[in-house]
Amino acid sequence: xxxxxxxxxxxxxxxxxxxxxxxxxxxxxxxxxxxxxxxxxxxxxxxxxxxxxxxxxxxxxxxxxxxxxxxxxxxxxxxxxxxxxxxxxxxxxxxxxxxxxxxxxxxxxxxxxxxxxxxxxxxxxxxxxxxxxxxxxxxxxxxxxxxxxxxxxxxxxxxxxxxxxxxxxxxxxxxxxxxxxxxxxxxxxxxxxxxxxxxxxxxxxxxxxxxxxxxxxxxxxxxxxxxxxxxxxxxxxxxxxxxxxxxxxxxxxxxxxxxxxxxxxxxxxxxxxxxxxxxxxxxxxxxxxxxxxxxxxxxxxxxxxxxxxxxxxxxxxxxxxx
Ligand code: NCD
Numbered sequence: 652x653x654x655x656x657x658x659x660x661x662x663x664x665x666x667x668x669x670x671x672x673x674x675x676x677x678x679x680x681x682x683x684x685x686x687x688x689x690x691x692x693x694x695x696x697x698x699x700x701x702x703x704x705x706x707x708x709x710x711x712x713x714x715x716x717x718x719x720x721x722x723x724x725x726x727x728x729x730x731x732x733x734x735x736x737x738x739x740x741x742x743x744x745x746x747x748x749x750x751x752x753x754x755x756x757x758x759x760x761x762x763x764x765x766x767x768x769x770x771x772x773x774x775x776x777x778x779x780x781x782x783x784x785x786x787x788x789x790x791x792x793x794x795x796x797x798x799x800x801x802x803x804x805x806x807x808x809x810x811x812x813x814x815x816x817x818x819x820x821x822x823x824x825x826x827x828x829x830x831x832x833x834x835x836x837x838x839x840x841x842x843x844x845x846x847x848x849x850x851x852x853x854x855x856x857x858x859x860x861x862x863x864x865x866x867x868x869x870x871x872x873x874x875x876x877x878x879x880x881x882x883x884x885x886x887x888x889x890x891x892x893x894x895x896x897x898x899x900x901x902x903x904x905x906x907x908x909x910x911x912x913x914x915x916x917x918x919x920x921x922x923x924x925x926x927x928x929x930x931x932x933x934x935x936x937x938x939x940x941x942x943x944x945x946x947x948x949x950x951x952x953x954x955x956x957x958x959x960x961x962x963x964x965x966x967x968x969x970x971x972x973x
Contacts, residue, residue, distance in 0.1 A: 660971060661786075663786045665798045665834035670838055679968075680961050705761060720764045726959075727966065768790055770793075791891070799965065804928075816844075817832075851898050852902075880922045887929065915940065
């Protein structure tokens with residue numbers, strides 16, 4: 652692809668999306684959802700983006716984000732290239748992120764989907780990239796495309812993105828999905844938040860300060876059951892063991908049942924109002940018991956499919972088509 656002359660449409664943070672753009676992307680996702688299910692309309696999608704190339708550069712583990720971007724691009728006719736095996740690339744020889752981005756750009760992809768190890772690295776990549784960078788998770792920083800798909804899931808399931816009590820639990824200090832989702836949900840009126848986390852895993856103050864500055868109500872508590880009973884959305888997460896600090900490692904060593912203590916079974920999920928929904932970015936590693944899967948409030952598997960549709964919309968946006 653020739654180099655673009657207009658500003659590049661990077662996707663770096665949930666901050667950059669306003670409510671107008673969010674609804675445009677949601678509308679596209681709705682239409683994409685109909686088209687992927689309907690063979691007669693599929694041809695409208697199938698060749699839309701042929702000639703474009705999506706490159707996935709993943710320095711860290713992933714199943715859903717890596718695969719859903721690949722499928723989203725393929726459904727629209729793009730070619731898909733990339734690597735999850737950076738240990739076999741020049742990165743293993745000590746090449747910088749910037750030089751790797753310059754290298755990939757010289758082969759003219761249409762965009763690069765990047766999962767990186769440290770906060771801020773997506774922005775660092777964008778600074779040297781000649782094509783849009785899509786932040787697919789930068790350390791404990793942000794995961795904007797996940798937040799968009801989470802909010803889209805809420806819209807599809809509850810029919811609104813405002814006036815919600817959103818309860819978030821688990822590792823709120825290291826989880827990037829919760830950080831980005833708070834930023835996004837805070838753009839809509841009358842949303843309130845309850846945060847539940849083990850000691851040392853609480854939501855970081857930059858996010859809390861942002862909520863305070865916008866006069867958005869939030870509450871931090873250790874009481875899981877009353878929070879569940881008053882929730883519209885429960886968003887549960889795992890301990891991000893690959894990114895915990897020394898204090899958190901010590902806490903887990905001294906409290907080995909932490910994972911189980913924060914695990915939701917049917918006994919807990921039954922406390923949620925019938926209209927409420929239970930979400931999880933996945934992977935789950937025990938913090939939602941298998942017995943919950945068949946409860947109609949559990950929508951974490953549907954969430955993955957909504958992710959495909961939103962990523963189709965985000966690819967279109969990054970290319971300048973919506
Ligand atoms: C999340 C992530 O990578 O931040 N997974 C995902 O993208 N679906 C959550 C997690 O790994 O716990």
